[in-house]
Amino acid sequence: xxxxxxxxxxxxxxxxxxxxxxxxxxxxxxxxxxxxxxxxxxxxxxxxxxxxxxxxxxxxxxxxxxxxxxxxxxxxxxxxxxxxxxxxxxxxxxxxxxxxxxxxxxxxxxxxxxxxxxxxxxxxxxxxxxxxxxxxxxxxxxxxxxxxxxxxxxxxxxx
Numbered sequence: 001x002x003x004x005x006x007x008x009x010x011x012x013x014x015x016x017x018x019x020x021x022x023x024x025x026x027x028x029x030x031x032x033x034x035x036x037x038x039x040x041x042x043x044x045x046x047x048x049x050x051x052x053x054x055x056x057x058x059x060x061x062x063x064x065x066x067x068x069x070x071x072x073x074x075x076x077x078x079x080x081x082x083x084x085x086x087x088x089x090x091x092x093x094x095x096x097x098x099x100x101x102x103x104x105x106x107x108x109x110x111x112x113x114x115x116x117x118x119x120x121x122x123x124x125x126x127x128x129x130x131x132x133x134x135x136x137x138x139x140x141x142x143x144x145x146x147x148x149x150x151x152x153x154x155x156x157x158x159x
Contacts, residue, residue, distance in 0.1 A: 007156065010050055011149040018148035022141045027056025031144045032071025033078065038150050042078040058121025063131070066121045068140070068147035069112055075151040079158050104157035108150050141158060 004010045014035050021031040029052040037044060052074060054060050056067045084100065087093045109119065116124060124143065128136040 007153065010039065011152045014148035015145035019053040019141050020034070022144050027067060028140060028144050028147075029053070029055035029067035029071035029074070032068050032147045032151055033074050036071075036075035036078060036155070037150045039152070040079050040155065044078055049076070050107065063091070063120070063122035063125070066147075067117050068144045069109070069119055071144075072084055072108055072147040072151040072154075076088070076105055076154060076158055079155045084159060087145060098136045100159060104154040107157070108154045111150060112147075 002148040004013050017038060018031045021034055026034060026049075034041070034049050037046070037049065040050075044102070052067075054069055055070045058064045058066060080101070083145050085093060085096055087096060102110045112119060118124060122131075125131055125136045125139065128139045130136065135155070
């Protein structure tokens with residue numbers, strides 16, 4: 001658990017950690033999820049980060065949906081209380097998803113779309129030249145930091 005007091009301080013720390021994990025070799029999705037797990041009690045074992053491995057570089061290096069965004073959504077799920085989605089019926093489960101889980105996820109996604117215009121890795125990367133080039137990697141590192149910040153911001157809305 002983080003001992004940092006304000007939301008802005010937590011967001012800054014999340015950004016710093018996410019960028020550092022990228023420098024250490026984690027992929028975009030792993031960076032965001034690992035950062036969130038470091039800063040929150042998630043009830044997940046460290047090995048859960050392996051679940052994020054295949055989502056890097058736009059889902060398996062297909063350059064589709066950005067892995068950092070996927071990591072932020074995974075982080076919000078990881079931040080839920082253990083018993084949040086334990087319901088008696090499928091209808092109750094759907095109601096909880098619609099009322100509790102989906103609104104902060106939707107808000108996070110809309111913020112990315114409003115600020116970046118897309119959720120697609122290849123489109124986010126296109127202005128930065130060669131996909132294997134230094135500028136694209138620098139941009140991804142910055143975007144990972146942004147997604148870590150957003151996960152921290154919207155985590156406050158998940159019970």
